[in-house]
Amino acid sequence: MTRVLIVEDDADIRSMLARGLEAEGFSVGMAGRVEDALSAARDDAPGAVVLDITLPDGSGHDVCRSLREGGYPGPILFLSARDEIRDRAEGLALGADDYIVKPFVFDELVARLRTHLLRRSESEEPRTLVTAGKLNLDLNTRLASCGEASARLTPREAELLAMLMSEPNKPVSRADIFEKLWASQGGLSLNVVDVYVGYLRSKMADFVRHGGPILTTVRGRGFMLDLRGQDFRH
The missing domain is CATH 3.40.50.2300 (Response regulator)
Known part of the structure; x- marks a missing residue:
């Protein structure tokens, strides 16, 4: 119970x-x-x-x-x-x-x-690790890391980052992100996506200095995890 x-x-x-x-x-x-x-x-x-x-x-x-x-x-x-x-x-x-x-x-x-x-x-399963280039995300602990830098994410930040990591170097639209992560809650607008992208960028600032990907805005198309030519797997 x-x-x-x-x-x-x-x-x-x-x-x-x-x-x-x-x-x-x-x-x-x-x-x-x-x-x-x-x-x-x-x-x-x-x-x-x-x-x-x-x-x-x-x-x-x-x-x-x-x-x-x-x-x-x-x-x-x-x-x-x-x-x-x-x-x-x-x-x-x-x-x-x-x-x-x-x-x-x-x-x-x-x-x-x-x-x-x-x-x-x-x-509640064994640790699940998502990797994109030099960026790693443990979906169980919600710890993102790149080189010696790491950041603990909130559940929603981790979901957003995992979504972007699943399609690196490809823009994901605000509408698609909102539909997957927030549409079921009601009362929220697309602006919540921008808010959380801002949170992620702040937490990922040290990653760039360790050769990690950049979370970029692609005008008119959404947001993209730019690996700058790195190999990736997920």
């Missing part, structure tokens, strides 16, 4: 979510503060976390960041009334798997939760 940690300061919403998830066959832990959430995540080892942003002693962003930096591997789903694109982008950039806006449909929350849990279970 998968245990889900609900981090929500509103007691009514917290109780509603707990009753609903238990009826769906999950076990539930609850917290209403950042400190309690981190303690529960450490002690109970939940399989997934449903996380509000606004908490009385800090932000859900703090919880997400701490969990990912501590190596927490399970799905993290933000559930928040904040519906601006920048709020969604920030939450996903911190390592969350999904972002659901309040008011929400409970059945949709459960469906997304099950989808992310299924993806996690399917990925």
